[in-house]
Amino acid sequence: MKIAFIGTGVMGQSMAGHLLDAGHELVVYNRTKSKAQSLVDRGAVWADSPAEAAEGTDLAIAIVGMPPDVEAVFLGEDGLLAASNPPPIIIDMTTSPPSLARRIAEEAAKQNVSFIDAPVSGGDVGATNGTLSIMVGGEADAVKTVTPVFELMGKTIVHQGPAGSGQHTKMVNQILIAGGMLGMCEGLHYAKAAGLDGDKVIQSVGGGAAGSWSINNLGPRILKRDFEPGFYIEHFLKDLSIAIQEAEFMNLDLPALTMAKAFYERATQDGLGRKGTQALQLLVEQAGEAS
Numbered sequence: 001m002k003i004a005f006i007g008t009g010v011m012g013q014s015m016a017g018h019l020l021d022a023g024h025e026l027v028v029y030n031r032t033k034s035k036a037q038s039l040v041d042r043g044a045v046w047a048d049s050p051a052e053a054a055e056g057t058d059l060a061i062a063i064v065g066m067p068p069d070v071e072a073v074f075l076g077e078d079g080l081l082a083a084s085n086p087p088p089i090i091i092d093m094t095t096s097p098p099s100l101a102r103r104i105a106e107e108a109a110k111q112n113v114s115f116i117d118a119p120v121s122g123g124d125v126g127a128t129n130g131t132l133s134i135m136v137g138g139e140a141d142a143v144k145t146v147t148p149v150f151e152l153m154g155k156t157i158v159h160q161g162p163a164g165s166g167q168h169t170k171m172v173n174q175i176l177i178a179g180g181m182l183g184m185c186e187g188l189h190y191a192k193a194a195g196l197d198g199d200k201v202i203q204s205v206g207g208g209a210a211g212s213w214s215i216n217n218l219g220p221r222i223l224k225r226d227f228e229p230g231f232y233i234e235h236f237l238k239d240l241s242i243a244i245q246e247a248e249f250m251n252l253d254l255p256a257l258t259m260a261k262a263f264y265e266r267a268t269q270d271g272l273g274r275k276g277t278q279a280l281q282l283l284v285e286q287a288g289e290a291s
Helices: 012-021 033-041 050-054 067-075 098-109 123-129 140-153 165-193 198-205 213-217 219-223 233-249 255-269 277-290
Strands: 002-006 025-029 059-062 089-092 114-117 132-137 154-161
Touching: 002 012, 002 050, 012 025, 012 033, 012 123, 012 140, 025 033, 025 050, 050 059, 059 067, 059 140, 067 089, 067 098, 089 098, 089 140, 098 114, 098 165, 114 140, 114 165, 123 132, 132 140, 132 165, 140 154, 154 165, 165 198, 165 213, 165 219, 165 233, 165 255, 165 277, 198 213, 198 219, 213 219, 219 277, 233 255, 233 277, 255 277
Parallel strands: 002 025, 002 059, 059 089, 089 114, 132 154
Antiparallel strands: 114 132
């Protein structure tokens, strides 16, 4: 299959690499060309725009940063749908508003193109290992067609419903993580203050009722003082903002989510926006020292 892949950052580079490894023909585009160079060195073809990448392909996939990036990649003057011969199926694997997913689906349908929203969870570890959870929204026939491609990048692939459903499911995922991440950081801070061995603590709690992906994958990074991004704080803050906006549309009050968002806003204000989400630990430690 000839696939256009847009966005070769922390997540996208590994995801695209799995497609190359499986023998697919890849055409890539990224705003910073150097971040796609390793894929080009492995056989991918470089394109100068999303539209050029999409031309005559069987499928186009994008995983970029913010909602305006998604809009530009799919609906912009040089976007995927601007190709003279766009692919029959286009997929957004970025986390973005469900309303944007529905709008792209409507515009794509005007050109007889199927749109799928398929945000992911699992961070850089899941992207590297091909074990992402992929939350899918779109037409059943189109989803069935691309499921073998999803299976190269993820381990858990669930079709949630029509366009926008994947994004709504990702909001549930981020709401669950938001409070859990804060609890993890406070728990590890407590363990350190109590004089406990952090690795042994993670071994115990990670296998019990408090076990989670975050404590088992990000906890060890915190102990090593590794705050480099598997997922950027600024992108997580974007996700939480979307979740709160969608909750407001549904007349939901989610106080724990609002509190967690405030911590990530503070982290961004403190210059941690380009660090990994586990860098919230630094704020927890600062708060403890201040008291």
